[in-house]
Amino acid sequence: MSADEAPTRVSIAAGPLVGPVLRRVVGMFAARADLPLDRLDDAVLVADLVAARAPAHVVDDTVDVALESGTRSLDLRIGPLRAGGGSALVVEAAVPGVGNVIERLADGVEVETEGEQEFLRVRLAYGGSD
């Protein structure tokens, strides 16, 4: 899923609106993907972490996220991020005493590189997803 292919893309200027907007969009698409409530909650938590950490790593002061919901699955592609930003975003999702929240909640975490830019792909799913 590239940004151009994604059915939904949201782009938010780094700042106080990232969290409120991103968590709503992710929450709605998680619900549309028919994720159960606990996984929907996980998806919103990942969105909140991305909103909090991504602005430090984005290009052009804008947080871009492409979303694609499937049957009981939701894919997020965060970026473009600066070189090293994908890994840094995951590392910074660690919470003392809890561990790395994104890695613990996601079914797949992958850093994709396009030229000098990176994209962080996060997949949340539930049993029987496509």
Added chain:
Amino acid sequence: MVDDKVSGRFSNRPQGAIDADIRLTLRARPENVPVVRHVVGALGDALDLAPAVIQDMRLAVTEACTNVVRHAYTEGDGWIELVVRPNGDVLEVTVADSGRGIEPSPDTAGPGLGLPLIAALADSFEIERMGNAGSRLVMSFLRTRATPVMGPA
């Protein structure tokens, strides 16, 4: 053709990127209209807008997006783009498409209540047509408003 009385201004400004605080791009499908509505509500809450403004903005954006879904694309899939740009005391909200824009579809006699409703709800609005490249409906809302247009009298 749209009734001039309900349109602020027409133009054929070339399509290009809009500087924006928020840009949301989705498939022009009915199930995505509530997503846009929900995002506008979240945005209004985050900006601490008066409930009256949020209520009017949500309704106007819903009408604009419904117009796109119903009329903009006669063949195949298309896109809705929502762009929100706070500008001082005004919030500028744009709903854009890359299809036929707000032209009425062949199966309807003309525009329904959508555009007059938008004209009533927004403090100002204009329609920018870009030839075959689509159209933009740009709505401006003052951040402060005592009572919603569609609220109780």
